[in-house]
Amino acid sequence: MSLSQLSFDIASLQAAYRNGVTVREVIAEARRRCLADTHHAHIRVLSTDELEPFVARLDGVDPASLALFGVPFAIKDNIDLAHIPTTAGCPDFAFTPVESAFVVRQLLAAGAVPVSKTNLDQFATGLNGTRSPFGACRNAINPDFISGGSSSGSGVAVALGHVSFALGTDTAGSGRVPASFNGLVGLKPTLGLLSASGVLPACRSVETPSILALTAADAQAVLGVAAAFDEADAYSRPAQPLGVDFSDGPFRFGVPREEDLEFFGNGAAAALFADAVKRLESLGGTAVTIDLSPFLEAAKLLYEGPWVAERYVAIQAFIDAHPQAVFPPVRTIIEGGRSKSAADAFAGAYRLKALRRVCDRVWDAVDCMLTPTAGTIYRIEEMEADPIRLNSHLGRYTNFVNLLDHSAVAVPAGVLASGDADGLPWGVTLGAPAHKDLALLRLADRFHRATGGTLGATTVDVESTPACTGLPGGEIGTSGTGTVRVAVCG
Amino acid sequence: MSLSQLSFDIASLQAAYRNGVTVREVIAEARRRCLADTHHAHIRVLSTDELEPFVARLDGVDPASLALFGVPFAIKDNIDLAHIPTTAGCPDFAFTPVESAFVVRQLLAAGAVPVSKTNLDQFATGLNGTRSPFGACRNAINPDFISGGSSSGSGVAVALGHVSFALGTDTAGSGRVPASFNGLVGLKPTLGLLSASGVLPACRSVETPSILALTAADAQAVLGVAAAFDEADAYSRPAQPLGVDFSDGPFRFGVPREEDLEFFGNGAAAALFADAVKRLESLGGTAVTIDLSPFLEAAKLLYEGPWVAERYVAIQAFIDAHPQAVFPPVRTIIEGGRSKSAADAFAGAYRLKALRRVCDRVWDAVDCMLTPTAGTIYRIEEMEADPIRLNSHLGRYTNFVNLLDHSAVAVPAGVLASGDADGLPWGVTLGAPAHKDLALLRLADRFHRATGGTLGATTVDVESTPACTGLPGGEIGTSGTGTVRVAVCG
Numbered sequence: 001m002s003l004s005q006l007s008f009d010i011a012s013l014q015a016a017y018r019n020g021v022t023v024r025e026v027i028a029e030a031r032r033r034c035l036a037d038t039h040h041a042h043i044r045v046l047s048t049d050e051l052e053p054f055v056a057r058l059d060g061v062d063p064a065s066l067a068l069f070g071v072p073f074a075i076k077d078n079i080d081l082a083h084i085p086t087t088a089g090c091p092d093f094a095f096t097p098v099e100s101a102f103v104v105r106q107l108l109a110a111g112a113v114p115v116s117k118t119n120l121d122q123f124a125t126g127l128n129g130t131r132s133p134f135g136a137c138r139n140a141i142n143p144d145f146i147s148g149g150s151s152s153g154s155g156v157a158v159a160l161g162h163v164s165f166a167l168g169t170d171t172a173g174s175g176r177v178p179a180s181f182n183g184l185v186g187l188k189p190t191l192g193l194l195s196a197s198g199v200l201p202a203c204r205s206v207e208t209p210s211i212l213a214l215t216a217a218d219a220q221a222v223l224g225v226a227a228a229f230d231e232a233d234a235y236s237r238p239a240q241p242l243g244v245d246f247s248d249g250p251f252r253f254g255v256p257r258e259e260d261l262e263f264f265g266n267g268a269a270a271a272l273f274a275d276a277v278k279r280l281e282s283l284g285g286t287a288v289t290i291d292l293s294p295f296l297e298a299a300k301l302l303y304e305g306p307w308v309a310e311r312y313v314a315i316q317a318f319i320d321a322h323p324q325a326v327f328p329p330v331r332t333i334i335e336g337g338r339s340k341s342a343a344d345a346f347a348g349a350y351r352l353k354a355l356r357r358v359c360d361r362v363w364d365a366v367d368c369m370l371t372p373t374a375g376t377i378y379r380i381e382e383m384e385a386d387p388i389r390l391n392s393h394l395g396r397y398t399n400f401v402n403l404l405d406h407s408a409v410a411v412p413a414g415v416l417a418s419g420d421a422d423g424l425p426w427g428v429t430l431g432a433p434a435h436k437d438l439a440l441l442r443l444a445d446r447f448h449r450a451t452g453g454t455l456g457a458t459t460v461d462v463e464s465t466p467a468c469t470g471l472p473g474g475e476i477g478t479s480g481t482g483t484v485r486v487a488v489c490g
Numbered sequence: 491m492s493l494s495q496l497s498f499d500i501a502s503l504q505a506a507y508r509n510g511v512t513v514r515e516v517i518a519e520a521r522r523r524c525l526a527d528t529h530h531a532h533i534r535v536l537s538t539d540e541l542e543p544f545v546a547r548l549d550g551v552d553p554a555s556l557a558l559f560g561v562p563f564a565i566k567d568n569i570d571l572a573h574i575p576t577t578a579g580c581p582d583f584a585f586t587p588v589e590s591a592f593v594v595r596q597l598l599a600a601g602a603v604p605v606s607k608t609n610l611d612q613f614a615t616g617l618n619g620t621r622s623p624f625g626a627c628r629n630a631i632n633p634d635f636i637s638g639g640s641s642s643g644s645g646v647a648v649a650l651g652h653v654s655f656a657l658g659t660d661t662a663g664s665g666r667v668p669a670s671f672n673g674l675v676g677l678k679p680t681l682g683l684l685s686a687s688g689v690l691p692a693c694r695s696v697e698t699p700s701i702l703a704l705t706a707a708d709a710q711a712v713l714g715v716a717a718a719f720d721e722a723d724a725y726s727r728p729a730q731p732l733g734v735d736f737s738d739g740p741f742r743f744g745v746p747r748e749e750d751l752e753f754f755g756n757g758a759a760a761a762l763f764a765d766a767v768k769r770l771e772s773l774g775g776t777a778v779t780i781d782l783s784p785f786l787e788a789a790k791l792l793y794e795g796p797w798v799a800e801r802y803v804a805i806q807a808f809i810d811a812h813p814q815a816v817f818p819p820v821r822t823i824i825e826g827g828r829s830k831s832a833a834d835a836f837a838g839a840y841r842l843k844a845l846r847r848v849c850d851r852v853w854d855a856v857d858c859m860l861t862p863t864a865g866t867i868y869r870i871e872e873m874e875a876d877p878i879r880l881n882s883h884l885g886r887y888t889n890f891v892n893l894l895d896h897s898a899v900a901v902p903a904g905v906l907a908s909g910d911a912d913g914l915p916w917g918v919t920l921g922a923p924a925h926k927d928l929a930l931l932r933l934a935d936r937f938h939r940a941t942g943g944t945l946g947a948t949t950v951d952v953e954s955t956p957a958c959t960g961l962p963g964g965e966i967g968t969s970g971t972g973t974v975r976v977a978v979c980g
Contacts, residue, residue: 309832340832342799
C-alpha cells in the first residue's frame with residue numbers, strides 16, 4: 001500500500017511502522033493531507049521545521065515502547081501547543097504560548113506528533129462549525145453541510161484521514177456533534193479526567209477536552225494517555241475505578257419517551273434512532289423508557305441560565321476592549337453573560353442541584369442512556385441564515401450532559417437514507433454517570449461494529465479495525481505506558 | 491434534687507425520668523426557665539397549650555425506647571416549627587409554616603420536645619448576637635458581653651440551662667462562635683448531613699443546621715437523630731463511614747503559624763490557645779505547624795466574594811419591597827449582594843476551587859486542625875459602636891470552614907483569666923475533612939474533660955457527665971433508634 005493510501009487509524013499506523021515505514025514519512029504525509037484540505041478544517045498546519053523536533057525525538061525509538069508512537073494528531077485551536085499561536089478562532093485574540101497544554105504534553109510524551117491547529121466555532125461558542133473568521137468548516141462527507149462544532153476542524157480533519165485523532169473541547173456538545181456529523185467516535189470524558197491547564201475555557205466549571213477518533217479503540221488509546229491528574233488544574237479529578245462493566249451485557253439502557261424525541265423534521269434520523277434502539281437490544285440491552293424532561297430542563301440552563309457568564313469571564317478583558325473583533329453570533333451570546341447577576345448565578349446553581357437530584361435517579365433504573373447526538377443536520381447556508389435558533393436545535397441532547405456530570409460517547413449509527421441530507425452519517429450518544437468512560441467506549445465499539453460502515457469519510461470498514469478490548473492495566477491511570485522526553489517542544 | 495435544680499444535660503434528664511419525674515414536669519420547668527430569661531435569648535416560648543401535644547404523645551412511652559425522650563430543646567428562629575411563626579429575627583418577614591423543618595421532625599420523632607424559638611442575628615447575618623430587633627442577645631455568663639451569633643439565643647438558652655440543646659445554623663461560624671462565648675460544645679456538622687428543608691437559608695450552598703449542647707456526648711446524641719438523608723433537599727448528602735478514628739490518638743493536629751494567629755489584643759485568649767496546644771499534645775497529639783494563609787484567603791471570599799449574593803437571593807422579594815424593615819448592618823451586608831455579577835460569582839468559584847486544592851493538602855500532614863474559635867470577645871456596647879469591623883474579627887477562624895467543606899466542633903478551652911473579659915469562657919475549634927464529625931466529637935470530649943470546668947453558665951462539672959463513647963451502631967445513620975408518631979405536631 002502506498003503511503004498516500006495508508007489509513008491513519010492507530011492499528012494501521014502501528015502495522016506500517018512495524019513494516020518499516022518511518023515517522024518522518026507518515027508525518028510528511030499527514031502534513032500533505034492537511035495542506036490539501038478544502039474544508040476550512042485547519043487554522044495552522046505546522047511547517048516542516050516546526051514538525052522536525054517532534055519527529056526527531058522518535059528517531060531510534062522502538063515503536064512498541066510508546067502507546068502513540070508516531071501518531072499524527074490535530075489540536076483544536078483553543079488548546080495550547082508551545083510556540084504556535086492559539087487563536088481560539090479569533091485572530092485579534094491570538095497569543096503564542098510558551099508551554100503546551102497539560103493534556104497535549106501527555107500525548108507528546110506518549111509519542112504522538114501534533115500536525116495542525118484546527119478551526120472551531122470562535123471561543124468554542126457554537127455547535128455548528130460556521131462561526132469562524134477562518135471560514136465555515138465544511139462537512140467531511142458533503143461540504144454543503146455543516147461540520148458540527150465547536151470542534152469542527154478537529155472532526156473534519158480526523159474524518160478526512162488527515163490525522164489519526166484530534167483533541168476538541170466539550171461543554172455543550174462541542175466534541176460530540178462534530179463526531180456525529182462526520183462519522184466519528186467522540187469521547188466526552190468524565191469532567192476533570194483530562195486537565196484543562198493550557199486550554200482557553202468556554203465554561204470552565206462544566207467543560208473538558210474531548211477526543212475525536214475513527215474508532216472507539218483509538219479513542220480509548222488516546223484516553224489512556226491523556227487522562228492524568230493535574231495538581232495545577234483545580235477542576236482536575238483523579239480517575240476512579242470503573243466498577244461494574246456493563247458493556248458486554250446484559251445491561252439496561254434508557255430511551256427517551258416518544259414525546260421527548262425531536263428530530264426537527266428529519267424522518268431519516270428518526271428511523272436511524274429506532275434502529276439504534278433495536279441494535280442495542282440485540283447486543284444484550286434492555287430498553288427502559290425514561291422521562292427526558294428534567295434533562296431537557298437542565299439543558300436549557302446552559303444558555304438561558306447563568307453559565308453563559310463563564311464564557312464572558314473567560315475573555316472579559318478582550319471582549320470589553322475589542323467587541324467588534326468577535327464574530328457576530330458569538331459576541332451576542334458571550335455579551336449576554338455580562339448582564340447576569342450573582343443572584344442569577346446562585347439561583348441557577350440551586351436549580352441545577354435540584355434537577356440533578358431528579359435526573360440522577362435514572363441510574364437506579366439503567367446502566368446507560370441512549371439518545372440522538374443531534375436530532376438533525378443543516379446545510380451551511382441554512383445555518384448562516386438562522387444561526388442562533390438552528391444551533392440550539394443541535395444541542396438538545398448534548399447540553400445537559402456536562403451540567404449533570406455524565407460521561408458520554410458519540411458513535412456512528414448509520415447513514416441518513418432519505419431527505420435533504422441523504423448519504424450523511426448520523427450518530428447516537430451513549431451516556432452514563434461520571435467515570436464510566438471505559439464501559440461506554442466498549443459498548444460504543446460493539447454498537448459501531450454492529451452498525452457497520454466506513455470510518456469518517458474514509459473507505460476503511462469499521463469491521464476491519466481492532467476491537468476496543470480495554471486499556472493495559474484495565475483502568476484509566478494504571479497503564480504505565482512509556483514516555484519520551486519532549487524538552488524541545490514543551 | 492428539686493426540679494428547679496435539675497441539670498438538663500441529657501444524662502441527668504434520663505436519670506430523672508428513670509426516677510419517676512414526668513415529661514410534663516420537665517417541660518413545664520423548661521418553660522419556666524425560658525420565660526424568666528433576661529438575656530433576650532428567646533423570641534417565642536411555646537405556650538402550655540402549644541406544648542401539650544408534644545408532651546401528650548409521650549404519655550405511656552418507655553423513656554428508654556427513644557433516644558431523646560422528653561428532652562427539651564430550642565430552635566433558632568430561622569428554622570420552621572409547624573404552626574409557630576418563623577421570624578428569622580425580622581417581625582415584618584414572619585410567616586407561619588404548616589410543617590416543621592425536616593431536621594426538627596427527626597428530633598420530634600426521637601421524643602425531643604421543642605420549647606422555644608430563639609433570637610438570632612437577623613437573617614443569620616452576623617456572628618455577634620446584637621443584630622436583632624428583639625434585643626441584643628446577652629452573654630450567658632456576663633450579660634455586658636455579646637453572646638456571639640448568629641445562633642445567639644440558641645447558645646444562651648443552652649448555657650443557662652433553659653433547654654438541653656438547641657438547633658442553630660452555621661455558614662460563617664454562627665453555630666460555633668456562640669458556643670465559644672457561652673462555654674458550650676458547638677457541632678458544625680459536615681455539610682448536607684442535616685437537611686436544610688424548612689430552614690430559611692443565608693448562604694444555601696455552604697450552610698448547615700448546627701447543634702449547640704452542654705457536652706460532646708449530648709451533641710453526638712442529637713447528631714445521631716438529626717442526621718438523615720433528605721431526598722427533597724438537593725444539598726443533602728448521605729453520611730459516609732468515619733474511616734480512621736483518630737480521636738484516641740496518636741494523632742497529628744495542625745496549629746497555625748505564629749504570624750497567622752491574631753487575638754486582637756486579647757492576651758488571655760492567646761494564653762488559653764497556647765494551653766490548648768499543650769493539652770492536645772497531652773492527649774496523644776503531635777502538633778504540626780501549618781500555613782493558615784490560604785485558609786484566611788478563602789475566609790475572605792465569604793463576605794468579599796460573591797457568596798453574599800446568596801443572602802440576597804434568599805430574601806430578594808422581601809428586601810426589595812421592604813428594605814427599611816431590615817436591621818441596618820444586616821441590610822447593608824445583604825444589599826451588597828445585589829450588585830455582584832454572575833461573572834463575579836464564577837470568578838469567585840474558580841478562586842475557591844483553587845484555594846481548596848491548596849488547603850486540602852493539609853490533610854496529608856494532619857488528622858485535624860486546632861484554631862481559636864474566635865480570637866476575642868467584645869462588650870455589647872463596643873460591638874454596637876463598630877458593628878461591621880468587630881464582627882469580621884469574630885469570623886477569622888470560622889469563615890473558611892464551610893467553604894472548604896470541613897467538619898468542625900467548637901469546644902470550651904478554659905476561662906479568660908485577665909483583661910476586660912475576665913471570667914468569660916473561651917473556646918477552640920477542632921476541624922477535619924467532611925464526615926469526620928464523630929471523631930471530632932470524641933476528641934473534643936477528651937479535650938473538654940482535660941480542660942475541666944462547668945458546663946455553660948451552669949454549676950455542673952464536665953467531669954460529672956458521661957463521656958462521648960460513640961453512637962449506637964457506631965456510625966451516623968446506623969443507630970436505628972425508636973420513633974414516636976408526631977401527627978399532631980408535624
